[in-house]
Amino acid sequence: LRQYSAALGQTGADRFKVAAYRRAADTVDRVSQSLADLVGRAGSLQGLSGIGAGISKVIAEVIETGRLKALDEALKQMTPELREVASRPQLDPKKVARAYKALGVHSFEELRLALEGGQVRSKLGANLELHLQQGLSDRRRLLWWEADKLAVEIESFLARVPGVQKVARVGSLRRMQETIGDLGFLIACRSATSVFRKFEGFGAVERLPSQNRRTASFRTSSSVEITLTSAPGSEWGARLIEATGSTVHVAQLSKVAAKGAPRTKNAFGRLSEEREVYRRLGMTWIPPELREGTGEIEAAREDKLPVLLEVADLRGDLHMHTTASDGANSLEEMVEAAQARGYEYIAITEHSKSLRIANGLSEKELLAHIRRIDKLNEKLSNFTILKSAEVDILEDGTLDYSDSVLKLLDLTVCSIHSRFALDRKKQTDRLLRAMDSPYFGILGHATGRKLLRRQGYDIDAEKVLKRVKANHCFVEINSNPNRLDLSAENARLAKSLGLKIAVNTDAHSVDELRFIRAGVNQARRAWLEKDDVINTRSIAQLRRIFRR
Numbered sequence: 001l002r003q004y005s006a007a008l009g010q011t012g013a014d015r016f017k018v019a020a021y022r023r024a025a026d027t028v029d030r031v032s033q034s035l036a037d038l039v040g041r042a043g044s045l046q047g048l049s050g051i052g053a054g055i056s057k058v059i060a061e062v063i064e065t066g067r068l069k070a071l072d073e074a075l076k077q078m079t080p081e082l083r084e085v086a087s088r089p090q091l092d093p094k095k096v097a098r099a100y101k102a103l104g105v106h107s108f109e110e111l112r113l114a115l116e117g118g119q120v121r122s123k124l125g126a127n128l129e130l131h132l133q134q135g136l137s138d139r140r141r142l143l144w145w146e147a148d149k150l151a152v153e154i155e156s157f158l159a160r161v162p163g164v165q166k167v168a169r170v171g172s173l174r175r176m177q178e179t180i181g182d183l184g185f186l187i188a189c190r191s192a193t194s195v196f197r198k199f200e201g202f203g204a205v206e207r208l209p210s211q212n213r214r215t216a217s218f219r220t221s222s223s224v225e226i227t228l229t230s231a232p233g234s235e236w237g238a239r240l241i242e243a244t245g246s247t248v249h250v251a252q253l254s255k256v257a258a259k260g261a262p263r264t265k266n267a268f269g270r271l272s273e274e275r276e277v278y279r280r281l282g283m284t285w286i287p288p289e290l291r292e293g294t295g296e297i298e299a300a301r302e303d304k305l306p307v308l309l310e311v312a313d314l315r316g317d318l319h320m321h322t323t324a325s326d327g328a329n330s331l332e333e334m335v336e337a338a339q340a341r342g343y344e345y346i347a348i349t350e351h352s353k354s355l356r357i358a359n360g361l362s363e364k365e366l367l368a369h370i371r372r373i374d375k376l377n378e379k380l381s382n383f384t385i386l387k388s389a390e391v392d393i394l395e396d397g398t399l400d401y402s403d404s405v406l407k408l409l410d411l412t413v414c415s416i417h418s419r420f421a422l423d424r425k426k427q428t429d430r431l432l433r434a435m436d437s438p439y440f441g442i443l444g445h446a447t448g449r450k451l452l453r454r455q456g457y458d459i460d461a462e463k464v465l466k467r468v469k470a471n472h473c474f475v476e477i478n479s480n481p482n483r484l485d486l487s488a489e490n491a492r493l494a495k496s497l498g499l500k501i502a503v504n505t506d507a508h509s510v511d512e513l514r515f516i517r518a519g520v521n522q523a524r525r526a527w528l529e530k531d532d533v534i535n536t537r538s539i540a541q542l543r544r545i546f547r548r
Protein backbone atom coordinates (compact mmCIF):
# COMPACT_ATOMS: atom_id res chain seq x y z
CA LEU A 1 0.00 0.00 0.00
CA ARG A 2 2.79 2.34 0.91
CA GLN A 3 4.74 1.56 -2.22
CA TYR A 4 1.66 1.88 -4.33
CA SER A 5 0.96 5.27 -2.82
CA ALA A 6 4.54 6.35 -3.56
CA ALA A 7 4.31 5.00 -7.10
CA LEU A 8 0.98 6.74 -7.68
CA GLY A 9 2.52 9.96 -6.43
CA GLN A 10 5.29 9.71 -8.96
CA THR A 11 3.03 8.95 -11.88
CA GLY A 12 1.01 12.08 -11.24
CA ALA A 13 -2.10 10.44 -9.81
CA ASP A 14 -4.76 12.39 -7.98
CA ARG A 15 -3.27 13.50 -4.65
CA PHE A 16 -6.33 12.39 -2.69
CA LYS A 17 -5.86 8.90 -4.01
CA VAL A 18 -2.18 8.99 -3.08
CA ALA A 19 -3.04 10.12 0.43
CA ALA A 20 -5.82 7.53 0.77
CA TYR A 21 -3.42 4.65 0.16
CA ARG A 22 -0.87 6.07 2.56
CA ARG A 23 -3.53 6.44 5.25
CA ALA A 24 -4.74 2.91 4.65
CA ALA A 25 -1.16 1.68 5.10
CA ASP A 26 -0.96 3.52 8.42
CA THR A 27 -4.17 1.86 9.53
CA VAL A 28 -3.06 -1.60 8.48
CA ASP A 29 0.22 -1.10 10.31
CA ARG A 30 -1.52 -0.95 13.65
CA VAL A 31 -4.45 -3.31 13.26
CA SER A 32 -4.28 -5.42 16.37
CA GLN A 33 -5.73 -8.49 14.68
CA SER A 34 -4.60 -10.73 11.89
CA LEU A 35 -5.59 -9.18 8.56
CA ALA A 36 -5.92 -12.56 6.90
CA ASP A 37 -8.36 -13.61 9.64
CA LEU A 38 -10.33 -10.41 9.25
CA VAL A 39 -10.62 -10.80 5.49
CA GLY A 40 -11.42 -14.47 5.90
CA ARG A 41 -14.12 -13.87 8.46
CA ALA A 42 -15.80 -10.71 7.22
CA GLY A 43 -14.78 -10.94 3.57
CA SER A 44 -13.86 -7.27 3.72
CA LEU A 45 -11.87 -4.78 5.77
CA GLN A 46 -14.38 -2.00 5.33
CA GLY A 47 -15.04 -0.39 8.64
CA LEU A 48 -11.37 -0.07 9.53
CA SER A 49 -10.52 3.61 9.57
CA GLY A 50 -9.77 4.93 6.09
CA ILE A 51 -10.48 1.66 4.31
CA GLY A 52 -13.34 1.59 1.83
CA ALA A 53 -14.47 -1.04 -0.63
CA GLY A 54 -11.76 -0.31 -3.20
CA ILE A 55 -8.79 -0.45 -0.83
CA SER A 56 -10.28 -3.43 0.97
CA LYS A 57 -10.23 -5.32 -2.33
CA VAL A 58 -6.62 -4.29 -2.88
CA ILE A 59 -5.61 -5.61 0.53
CA ALA A 60 -7.45 -8.86 -0.09
CA GLU A 61 -5.52 -9.24 -3.34
CA VAL A 62 -2.20 -8.76 -1.53
CA ILE A 63 -3.18 -11.27 1.13
CA GLU A 64 -4.32 -13.86 -1.40
CA THR A 65 -1.64 -13.49 -4.07
CA GLY A 66 1.23 -11.79 -2.27
CA ARG A 67 1.30 -9.18 -5.00
CA LEU A 68 -0.58 -6.16 -6.27
CA LYS A 69 -1.06 -6.09 -10.02
CA ALA A 70 -1.70 -2.36 -10.16
CA LEU A 71 1.59 -1.73 -8.32
CA ASP A 72 3.52 -4.03 -10.66
CA GLU A 73 2.04 -2.17 -13.63
CA ALA A 74 2.87 1.22 -12.17
CA LEU A 75 6.45 0.18 -11.44
CA LYS A 76 6.91 -1.14 -14.97
CA GLN A 77 6.18 2.30 -16.36
CA MET A 78 8.80 4.02 -14.20
CA THR A 79 12.49 4.57 -14.86
CA PRO A 80 14.80 2.45 -12.68
CA GLU A 81 15.77 5.60 -10.82
CA LEU A 82 12.17 6.43 -9.86
CA ARG A 83 11.40 2.78 -9.13
CA GLU A 84 14.16 2.79 -6.57
CA VAL A 85 12.77 5.92 -4.94
CA ALA A 86 9.28 4.38 -4.81
CA SER A 87 10.72 1.36 -2.98
CA ARG A 88 11.33 3.63 0.03
CA PRO A 89 7.95 5.21 0.65
CA GLN A 90 9.24 7.16 3.66
CA LEU A 91 11.27 9.30 1.28
CA ASP A 92 9.82 12.44 -0.23
CA PRO A 93 10.51 12.00 -3.99
CA LYS A 94 10.80 15.75 -4.45
CA LYS A 95 13.52 15.97 -1.84
CA VAL A 96 15.36 13.03 -3.39
CA ALA A 97 15.17 14.69 -6.80
CA ARG A 98 16.60 17.88 -5.35
CA ALA A 99 19.47 15.97 -3.73
CA TYR A 100 20.18 14.00 -6.92
CA LYS A 101 20.37 17.19 -8.93
CA ALA A 102 22.56 19.09 -6.48
CA LEU A 103 24.94 16.17 -5.96
CA GLY A 104 24.92 14.87 -9.52
CA VAL A 105 24.00 11.33 -8.37
CA HIS A 106 21.44 8.86 -9.72
CA SER A 107 21.04 6.01 -7.25
CA PHE A 108 20.68 5.20 -3.56
CA GLU A 109 24.16 3.74 -3.56
CA GLU A 110 25.68 7.04 -4.64
CA LEU A 111 23.37 8.94 -2.32
CA ARG A 112 24.49 6.84 0.65
CA LEU A 113 28.12 7.60 -0.16
CA ALA A 114 27.34 11.29 -0.34
CA LEU A 115 25.59 11.06 3.04
CA GLU A 116 28.55 9.30 4.62
CA GLY A 117 30.99 11.75 3.05
CA GLY A 118 29.08 14.69 4.49
CA GLN A 119 28.34 16.27 1.10
CA VAL A 120 24.60 16.21 1.68
CA ARG A 121 24.97 18.24 4.85
CA SER A 122 27.46 20.71 3.41
CA LYS A 123 25.56 21.30 0.17
CA LEU A 124 21.95 20.84 1.23
CA GLY A 125 21.84 21.33 4.97
CA ALA A 126 21.19 19.26 8.05
CA ASN A 127 17.42 18.99 7.65
CA LEU A 128 17.53 17.34 4.25
CA GLU A 129 20.34 15.11 5.49
CA LEU A 130 18.10 14.00 8.35
CA HIS A 131 15.23 13.22 5.98
CA LEU A 132 17.37 11.19 3.60
CA GLN A 133 19.11 9.28 6.38
CA GLN A 134 15.80 8.26 7.87
CA GLY A 135 14.19 7.45 4.55
CA LEU A 136 17.05 5.17 3.62
CA SER A 137 17.28 3.47 7.00
CA ASP A 138 15.86 -0.02 7.47
CA ARG A 139 14.75 0.94 10.92
CA ARG A 140 12.54 3.94 11.25
CA ARG A 141 12.50 5.98 14.43
CA LEU A 142 9.17 7.11 15.80
CA LEU A 143 8.26 9.96 18.06
CA TRP A 144 7.47 8.61 21.53
CA TRP A 145 3.90 9.81 21.02
CA GLU A 146 3.44 7.67 17.90
CA ALA A 147 5.29 4.75 19.45
CA ASP A 148 2.98 4.93 22.44
CA LYS A 149 -0.10 4.65 20.21
CA LEU A 150 1.33 1.64 18.41
CA ALA A 151 2.40 0.12 21.74
CA VAL A 152 -1.17 0.29 23.03
CA GLU A 153 -2.31 -1.81 20.04
CA ILE A 154 0.52 -4.28 20.51
CA GLU A 155 -0.29 -4.66 24.19
CA SER A 156 -3.93 -5.27 23.43
CA PHE A 157 -2.98 -7.89 20.82
CA LEU A 158 -0.58 -9.67 23.17
CA ALA A 159 -3.04 -9.61 26.05
CA ARG A 160 -5.40 -11.71 23.94
CA VAL A 161 -2.81 -14.34 23.03
CA PRO A 162 -3.48 -17.51 25.04
CA GLY A 163 -0.79 -18.32 27.59
CA VAL A 164 0.44 -14.76 27.99
CA GLN A 165 0.59 -13.92 31.70
CA LYS A 166 2.30 -10.55 31.73
CA VAL A 167 3.37 -7.93 29.22
CA ALA A 168 5.54 -4.89 29.96
CA ARG A 169 7.08 -2.17 27.86
CA VAL A 170 10.84 -2.08 28.06
CA GLY A 171 13.76 -0.18 26.55
CA SER A 172 13.54 3.41 25.37
CA LEU A 173 9.77 3.09 25.10
CA ARG A 174 9.49 2.52 28.84
CA ARG A 175 12.11 5.15 29.58
CA MET A 176 9.97 7.53 27.50
CA GLN A 177 12.75 8.80 25.30
CA GLU A 178 11.83 11.49 22.77
CA THR A 179 12.16 9.13 19.84
CA ILE A 180 12.05 5.35 19.72
CA GLY A 181 14.01 3.11 17.37
CA ASP A 182 12.70 -0.24 18.57
CA LEU A 183 9.50 -0.98 20.48
CA GLY A 184 10.47 -3.49 23.13
CA PHE A 185 8.18 -5.71 25.21
CA LEU A 186 8.92 -8.27 27.89
CA ILE A 187 6.50 -11.16 28.14
CA ALA A 188 5.89 -13.82 30.73
CA CYS A 189 4.16 -16.75 29.06
CA ARG A 190 3.94 -20.54 28.82
CA SER A 191 5.45 -20.88 25.36
CA ALA A 192 7.47 -18.08 23.78
CA THR A 193 7.54 -19.92 20.46
CA SER A 194 3.79 -19.95 20.15
CA VAL A 195 3.40 -16.30 21.24
CA PHE A 196 5.95 -15.22 18.65
CA ARG A 197 4.17 -17.24 15.95
CA LYS A 198 0.86 -15.65 16.89
CA PHE A 199 2.42 -12.21 16.70
CA GLU A 200 3.22 -12.79 13.05
CA GLY A 201 -0.47 -11.99 12.61
CA PHE A 202 -0.19 -8.48 14.06
CA GLY A 203 -1.02 -5.87 11.43
CA ALA A 204 1.32 -6.29 8.49
CA VAL A 205 4.50 -7.27 10.36
CA GLU A 206 7.27 -9.34 8.92
CA ARG A 207 9.34 -11.52 11.23
CA LEU A 208 13.09 -10.95 11.21
CA PRO A 209 15.70 -13.67 11.72
CA SER A 210 16.59 -13.91 15.42
CA GLN A 211 19.56 -15.10 17.43
CA ASN A 212 17.81 -17.05 20.14
CA ARG A 213 14.57 -18.65 21.25
CA ARG A 214 13.81 -16.04 23.91
CA THR A 215 13.69 -13.08 21.56
CA ALA A 216 11.88 -12.35 18.33
CA SER A 217 12.00 -9.20 16.21
CA PHE A 218 9.42 -7.97 13.76
CA ARG A 219 9.19 -5.12 11.32
CA THR A 220 6.05 -3.25 10.32
CA SER A 221 5.51 -2.16 6.73
CA SER A 222 6.65 1.32 7.68
CA SER A 223 9.96 -0.10 8.95
CA VAL A 224 9.24 0.16 12.65
CA GLU A 225 10.95 -2.55 14.65
CA ILE A 226 9.23 -4.42 17.44
CA THR A 227 11.11 -6.81 19.72
CA LEU A 228 9.47 -9.33 22.01
CA THR A 229 11.50 -11.01 24.74
CA SER A 230 10.23 -13.71 27.04
CA ALA A 231 11.17 -14.02 30.71
CA PRO A 232 10.11 -16.47 33.40
CA GLY A 233 7.78 -14.92 35.95
CA SER A 234 10.14 -15.94 38.76
CA GLU A 235 12.91 -13.71 37.35
CA TRP A 236 10.61 -11.00 36.09
CA GLY A 237 12.02 -8.17 38.20
CA ALA A 238 15.63 -8.70 37.19
CA ARG A 239 14.84 -9.26 33.52
CA LEU A 240 12.63 -6.16 33.47
CA ILE A 241 15.47 -4.01 34.76
CA GLU A 242 17.91 -5.41 32.20
CA ALA A 243 15.52 -4.99 29.31
CA THR A 244 14.50 -1.49 30.36
CA GLY A 245 18.09 -0.23 30.49
CA SER A 246 19.64 2.13 29.80
CA THR A 247 22.89 0.28 29.19
CA VAL A 248 24.72 2.74 31.44
CA HIS A 249 22.18 2.40 34.22
CA VAL A 250 22.31 -1.40 34.12
CA ALA A 251 26.12 -1.37 34.09
CA GLN A 252 26.24 0.93 37.12
CA LEU A 253 23.68 -1.22 38.87
CA SER A 254 25.69 -4.36 38.12
CA LYS A 255 28.70 -2.78 39.79
CA VAL A 256 26.68 -2.21 42.94
CA ALA A 257 25.43 -5.79 42.77
CA ALA A 258 28.93 -7.18 42.27
CA LYS A 259 30.20 -5.38 45.38
CA GLY A 260 27.35 -6.60 47.52
CA ALA A 261 27.32 -10.26 46.55
CA PRO A 262 30.38 -11.29 44.58
CA ARG A 263 29.25 -14.89 44.22
CA THR A 264 25.83 -14.41 42.69
CA LYS A 265 25.88 -15.83 39.22
CA ASN A 266 22.96 -13.79 38.11
CA ALA A 267 23.69 -10.08 38.61
CA PHE A 268 20.29 -9.13 40.04
CA GLY A 269 19.23 -12.50 41.42
CA ARG A 270 16.02 -14.33 40.69
CA LEU A 271 13.46 -11.88 41.90
CA SER A 272 9.98 -11.46 40.55
CA GLU A 273 9.55 -7.83 41.56
CA GLU A 274 11.57 -4.92 40.24
CA ARG A 275 11.22 -3.04 43.52
CA GLU A 276 12.62 -5.99 45.37
CA VAL A 277 15.76 -6.00 43.21
CA TYR A 278 16.43 -2.34 43.92
CA ARG A 279 15.71 -2.88 47.61
CA ARG A 280 18.19 -5.74 47.83
CA LEU A 281 20.77 -3.51 46.22
CA GLY A 282 20.23 -0.98 48.98
CA MET A 283 18.21 1.64 47.17
CA THR A 284 14.68 2.79 46.45
CA TRP A 285 12.92 1.90 43.18
CA ILE A 286 14.03 4.16 40.36
CA PRO A 287 11.42 5.41 37.88
CA PRO A 288 12.34 4.17 34.37
CA GLU A 289 12.56 7.69 32.93
CA LEU A 290 15.47 8.43 35.29
CA ARG A 291 17.52 5.37 34.40
CA GLU A 292 20.14 7.08 32.27
CA GLY A 293 23.19 6.78 34.50
CA THR A 294 23.16 10.46 35.42
CA GLY A 295 23.20 10.26 39.19
CA GLU A 296 19.97 8.36 39.82
CA ILE A 297 21.69 5.43 41.54
CA GLU A 298 23.50 7.64 44.06
CA ALA A 299 20.24 9.51 44.67
CA ALA A 300 18.32 6.26 45.15
CA ARG A 301 20.90 4.96 47.64
CA GLU A 302 20.56 8.12 49.70
CA ASP A 303 16.78 8.06 49.28
CA LYS A 304 16.97 11.44 47.54
CA LEU A 305 15.20 10.75 44.29
CA PRO A 306 12.94 13.58 43.16
CA VAL A 307 9.19 13.25 43.53
CA LEU A 308 8.52 13.62 39.82
CA LEU A 309 5.90 15.90 38.31
CA GLU A 310 2.53 14.30 37.50
CA VAL A 311 -0.09 15.40 34.98
CA ALA A 312 -2.49 15.82 37.90
CA ASP A 313 -0.17 18.44 39.46
CA LEU A 314 -0.91 20.89 36.64
CA ARG A 315 -3.61 23.48 37.23
CA GLY A 316 -3.47 25.15 33.85
CA ASP A 317 -1.78 25.49 30.50
CA LEU A 318 -0.03 28.67 29.43
CA HIS A 319 0.36 28.31 25.68
CA MET A 320 -2.42 27.61 23.16
CA HIS A 321 -4.01 28.99 20.03
CA THR A 322 -7.60 29.44 18.86
CA THR A 323 -9.25 30.17 15.53
CA ALA A 324 -8.32 33.81 16.10
CA SER A 325 -4.84 32.89 14.81
CA ASP A 326 -3.97 29.41 13.51
CA GLY A 327 -5.87 27.15 15.92
CA ALA A 328 -8.73 24.85 14.94
CA ASN A 329 -11.11 25.55 17.83
CA SER A 330 -12.77 28.68 19.18
CA LEU A 331 -11.93 30.42 22.43
CA GLU A 332 -15.08 28.99 24.02
CA GLU A 333 -14.23 25.46 22.91
CA MET A 334 -10.70 25.69 24.29
CA VAL A 335 -12.06 26.94 27.61
CA GLU A 336 -14.59 24.13 27.79
CA ALA A 337 -11.96 21.50 27.01
CA ALA A 338 -9.58 22.94 29.60
CA GLN A 339 -12.33 22.92 32.21
CA ALA A 340 -13.10 19.31 31.35
CA ARG A 341 -9.47 18.51 32.10
CA GLY A 342 -9.88 20.05 35.53
CA TYR A 343 -7.76 23.12 34.83
CA GLU A 344 -8.32 26.35 36.71
CA TYR A 345 -6.82 28.64 34.08
CA ILE A 346 -5.37 28.84 30.59
CA ALA A 347 -3.41 31.48 28.75
CA ILE A 348 -4.54 32.23 25.22
CA THR A 349 -1.47 32.95 23.16
CA GLU A 350 -2.31 33.88 19.58
CA HIS A 351 0.48 34.64 17.17
CA SER A 352 1.65 38.21 16.80
CA LYS A 353 1.45 40.50 13.81
CA SER A 354 4.63 39.57 11.92
CA LEU A 355 3.66 35.93 11.69
CA ARG A 356 1.30 36.37 8.74
CA ILE A 357 1.59 32.73 7.75
CA ALA A 358 -0.05 31.75 11.06
CA ASN A 359 -2.64 34.51 10.84
CA GLY A 360 -0.91 36.65 13.46
CA LEU A 361 -3.03 39.36 15.10
CA SER A 362 -2.45 43.06 14.46
CA GLU A 363 -2.39 45.25 17.56
CA LYS A 364 -5.94 46.29 16.85
CA GLU A 365 -7.08 42.69 16.49
CA LEU A 366 -5.29 41.75 19.69
CA LEU A 367 -7.08 44.52 21.56
CA ALA A 368 -10.43 43.25 20.27
CA HIS A 369 -9.44 39.72 21.27
CA ILE A 370 -8.58 40.89 24.77
CA ARG A 371 -12.02 42.45 25.07
CA ARG A 372 -13.63 39.16 24.07
CA ILE A 373 -11.59 37.40 26.75
CA ASP A 374 -12.61 39.98 29.36
CA LYS A 375 -16.26 39.41 28.49
CA LEU A 376 -15.96 35.65 28.66
CA ASN A 377 -14.05 35.83 31.94
CA GLU A 378 -16.96 37.71 33.49
CA LYS A 379 -19.23 34.75 32.73
CA LEU A 380 -16.87 32.08 34.06
CA SER A 381 -16.67 30.95 37.65
CA ASN A 382 -13.62 29.24 39.13
CA PHE A 383 -11.84 29.57 35.85
CA THR A 384 -9.63 32.29 34.40
CA ILE A 385 -8.51 33.00 30.88
CA LEU A 386 -5.19 34.77 31.07
CA LYS A 387 -4.66 37.40 28.41
CA SER A 388 -1.53 36.57 26.58
CA ALA A 389 0.08 36.30 23.17
CA GLU A 390 2.84 34.30 21.53
CA VAL A 391 4.94 37.31 20.67
CA ASP A 392 7.47 36.95 17.90
CA ILE A 393 11.05 37.77 18.72
CA LEU A 394 12.15 39.74 15.68
CA GLU A 395 15.56 39.42 14.14
CA ASP A 396 16.97 42.35 16.07
CA GLY A 397 15.66 40.99 19.36
CA THR A 398 12.72 43.38 19.71
CA LEU A 399 9.25 42.06 20.48
CA ASP A 400 6.53 42.14 17.85
CA TYR A 401 4.07 44.38 19.76
CA SER A 402 4.57 47.83 21.20
CA ASP A 403 4.93 48.21 24.97
CA SER A 404 1.59 50.00 25.18
CA VAL A 405 -0.12 46.81 24.01
CA LEU A 406 2.15 44.35 25.84
CA LYS A 407 1.41 45.99 29.17
CA LEU A 408 -2.27 45.04 28.82
CA LEU A 409 -1.42 41.34 28.83
CA ASP A 410 -1.23 39.14 31.93
CA LEU A 411 1.82 37.39 30.56
CA THR A 412 3.58 36.66 27.28
CA VAL A 413 5.13 33.66 25.60
CA CYS A 414 7.95 34.95 23.39
CA SER A 415 9.22 32.80 20.55
CA ILE A 416 11.39 32.77 17.47
CA HIS A 417 9.59 31.81 14.24
CA SER A 418 11.91 33.28 11.61
CA ARG A 419 15.54 33.56 10.56
CA PHE A 420 16.50 30.15 11.97
CA ALA A 421 19.83 30.20 10.16
CA LEU A 422 21.49 33.01 12.12
CA ASP A 423 24.78 31.91 13.62
CA ARG A 424 25.09 30.97 17.26
CA LYS A 425 26.32 34.33 18.47
CA LYS A 426 23.66 36.33 16.61
CA GLN A 427 20.85 33.95 17.58
CA THR A 428 21.90 33.97 21.23
CA ASP A 429 22.22 37.77 21.31
CA ARG A 430 18.79 38.03 19.71
CA LEU A 431 17.26 36.09 22.62
CA LEU A 432 19.26 37.95 25.26
CA ARG A 433 18.16 41.28 23.86
CA ALA A 434 14.53 40.15 23.77
CA MET A 435 14.67 39.26 27.43
CA ASP A 436 15.65 42.79 28.32
CA SER A 437 12.07 43.82 27.58
CA PRO A 438 10.13 44.09 30.85
CA TYR A 439 7.27 42.33 29.06
CA PHE A 440 9.15 39.17 28.26
CA GLY A 441 7.41 36.33 30.14
CA ILE A 442 8.07 32.77 29.04
CA LEU A 443 10.58 31.77 26.39
CA GLY A 444 8.59 29.56 23.96
CA HIS A 445 10.09 26.45 22.31
CA ALA A 446 13.62 27.62 23.07
CA THR A 447 15.49 25.98 20.18
CA GLY A 448 12.77 25.63 17.54
CA ARG A 449 13.71 22.05 16.84
CA LYS A 450 11.31 19.52 15.28
CA LEU A 451 12.28 16.00 16.27
CA LEU A 452 13.34 13.79 13.35
CA ARG A 453 12.68 16.67 10.98
CA ARG A 454 14.59 19.80 11.76
CA GLN A 455 17.47 20.75 13.98
CA GLY A 456 16.86 23.70 16.21
CA TYR A 457 18.45 27.05 15.71
CA ASP A 458 21.87 27.32 17.16
CA ILE A 459 21.95 28.96 20.58
CA ASP A 460 24.20 28.96 23.62
CA ALA A 461 21.61 27.31 25.85
CA GLU A 462 23.43 27.89 29.11
CA LYS A 463 23.93 31.57 28.42
CA VAL A 464 20.27 31.95 27.45
CA LEU A 465 19.00 30.08 30.49
CA LYS A 466 21.20 32.15 32.80
CA ARG A 467 19.69 35.32 31.37
CA VAL A 468 16.18 33.89 31.80
CA LYS A 469 17.01 33.50 35.47
CA ALA A 470 18.73 36.86 35.86
CA ASN A 471 15.82 38.73 34.26
CA HIS A 472 13.17 36.87 36.30
CA CYS A 473 11.70 35.29 33.18
CA PHE A 474 10.65 31.70 32.57
CA VAL A 475 11.15 29.02 30.00
CA GLU A 476 8.71 26.40 28.77
CA ILE A 477 8.80 22.76 27.98
CA ASN A 478 6.75 22.75 24.80
CA SER A 479 4.81 19.48 24.97
CA ASN A 480 4.11 19.13 21.28
CA PRO A 481 5.48 15.62 20.62
CA ASN A 482 7.31 16.93 17.56
CA ARG A 483 9.09 19.56 19.61
CA LEU A 484 9.64 18.56 23.25
CA ASP A 485 11.63 21.72 23.54
CA LEU A 486 13.42 22.22 26.01
CA SER A 487 15.19 18.92 25.76
CA ALA A 488 15.39 16.95 29.01
CA GLU A 489 19.08 17.84 29.30
CA ASN A 490 18.42 21.56 28.97
CA ALA A 491 15.42 21.40 31.29
CA ARG A 492 17.59 19.74 33.91
CA LEU A 493 20.23 22.38 33.37
CA ALA A 494 17.53 25.01 33.82
CA LYS A 495 16.50 23.45 37.10
CA SER A 496 20.08 23.36 38.31
CA LEU A 497 20.35 27.07 37.56
CA GLY A 498 17.31 27.66 39.74
CA LEU A 499 14.81 28.40 36.96
CA LYS A 500 11.12 27.72 37.10
CA ILE A 501 9.59 26.12 34.07
CA ALA A 502 6.15 26.12 32.43
CA VAL A 503 4.97 22.85 30.92
CA ASN A 504 2.73 23.96 28.05
CA THR A 505 1.00 22.17 25.19
CA ASP A 506 1.05 24.87 22.48
CA ALA A 507 -2.26 23.21 21.54
CA HIS A 508 -3.76 24.24 18.21
CA SER A 509 -6.99 22.31 18.90
CA VAL A 510 -8.87 20.89 21.88
CA ASP A 511 -7.47 17.49 21.00
CA GLU A 512 -3.91 18.69 21.35
CA LEU A 513 -4.41 19.56 25.01
CA ARG A 514 -3.62 15.87 25.46
CA PHE A 515 -0.02 16.62 24.49
CA ILE A 516 0.52 17.59 28.12
CA ARG A 517 1.29 13.92 28.77
CA ALA A 518 4.36 14.15 26.51
CA GLY A 519 5.51 17.37 28.16
CA VAL A 520 5.18 15.85 31.61
CA ASN A 521 7.24 12.86 30.46
CA GLN A 522 9.89 15.28 29.31
CA ALA A 523 9.76 17.14 32.63
CA ARG A 524 10.13 13.85 34.49
CA ARG A 525 13.16 12.90 32.45
CA ALA A 526 14.58 16.26 33.52
CA TRP A 527 14.02 15.37 37.19
CA LEU A 528 11.43 18.14 37.59
CA GLU A 529 9.18 18.19 40.62
CA LYS A 530 5.91 19.95 41.17
CA ASP A 531 7.63 22.94 42.72
CA ASP A 532 9.82 23.47 39.65
CA VAL A 533 6.81 24.08 37.43
CA ILE A 534 4.89 27.36 37.48
CA ASN A 535 1.61 26.07 36.12
CA THR A 536 1.17 23.91 39.20
CA ARG A 537 0.48 27.16 41.07
CA SER A 538 -2.90 28.65 41.85
CA ILE A 539 -4.12 31.51 39.71
CA ALA A 540 -3.40 33.97 42.54
CA GLN A 541 0.18 32.72 42.89
CA LEU A 542 0.61 32.81 39.14
CA ARG A 543 -0.52 36.42 38.94
CA ARG A 544 1.98 37.30 41.63
CA ILE A 545 4.73 35.54 39.66
CA PHE A 546 4.00 37.57 36.56
CA ARG A 547 3.55 40.90 38.27
CA ARG A 548 6.25 43.21 37.07
Ligand SMILES: [Zn+2]
Pocket: 390, 415, 417, 444, 445
Ligand atom coordinates in the same frame (compact mmCIF):
# COMPACT_ATOMS: atom_id res chain seq x y z
ZN1 LIG B 1 5.48 29.02 18.29
Ligand SMILES: [Zn+2]
Pocket: 319, 320, 321, 390, 506
Ligand atom coordinates in the same frame (compact mmCIF):
# COMPACT_ATOMS: atom_id res chain seq x y z
ZN1 LIG C 1 2.41 28.45 19.79
